[in-house]
Amino acid sequence: MPEKARVAVLISGRGSNMAALVYAAKRPDCPFEIALVASNDPDAAGLELARAEGIATFAHSHKGMKRAEFDALIDAEIRKAGADYVALAGYMRLLSPEFVGRWKGRMLNIHPSLLPKYKGLHTHERALEAGDSHGGCSVHIVTAELDDGPVLGQTQVAILPGDTADSLAARVLIAEHQLYSRTLADYVTRTAVKEAASG
Ligand code: GAR
Numbered sequence: 001m002p003e004k005a006r007v008a009v010l011i012s013g014r015g016s017n018m019a020a021l022v023y024a025a026k027r028p029d030c031p032f033e034i035a036l037v038a039s040n041d042p043d044a045a046g047l048e049l050a051r052a053e054g055i056a057t058f059a060h061s062h063k064g065m066k067r068a069e070f071d072a073l074i075d076a077e078i079r080k081a082g083a084d085y086v087a088l089a090g091y092m093r094l095l096s097p098e099f100v101g102r103w104k105g106r107m108l109n110i111h112p113s114l115l116p117k118y119k120g121l122h123t124h125e126r127a128l129e130a131g132d133s134h135g136g137c138s139v140h141i142v143t144a145e146l147d148d149g150p151v152l153g154q155t156q157v158a159i160l161p162g163d164t165a166d167s168l169a170a171r172v173l174i175a176e177h178q179l180y181s182r183t184l185a186d187y188v189t190r191t192a193v194k195e196a197a198s199g
Helices: 016-024 045-052 067-080 097-102 123-129 165-197
Strands: 005-011 032-039 057-059 085-088 107-111 134-141 151-158
Touching: 005 016, 005 045, 005 067, 005 165, 016 032, 016 045, 016 165, 032 045, 032 067, 032 165, 045 057, 067 097, 085 165, 107 165, 123 134, 123 165, 134 165, 151 165
Parallel strands: 005 032, 005 085, 032 057, 085 107
Antiparallel strands: 107 134, 134 151
């Protein structure tokens, strides 16, 4: 069994996608392990779950800090934890170009829409207002532009008559939890194969 890829997960709140990654990583054949869960909000609910699962955590409020300064602090913690990849999971912060550049090709994000549709916030409201037949979620590589990098995987979720943004969000979340762990697993496996081939 090759060494597992070490993933740092960044959260800002509930952390249900982080939890899905943590539980996926418990399978013996999962190609990644969670090295760190970090948050820009010391009160993020997800931190408690991570701690209970015995995962290293780091939390520091971004308030009063410059963006690049805060990102450098998080970056240092991620490196200290020996992470090879960063998975953004409900991390509601715009990232500095320096941080994005340091993790080029190694940082993934999950977004609750079928990208390139509905970048940014209020994705479910916008899908409903547009009269779309489906909402959904996407996992993509993080680049300097918000929610813009290459899409690695998507799941469509049918919109039901009478759906509200909340009811749609709840079903999309189920799809998110499955999509993220599978897409991350495929990505780290493909990257490891490429790296082995290039020596
Ligand atoms: C998820 O729906 C995630 O896709 C979304 O925030 C929620 C976080 O929930 N992310 C974004 O909107 C980022 N642009 P969670 O904390 O339970 O994983």
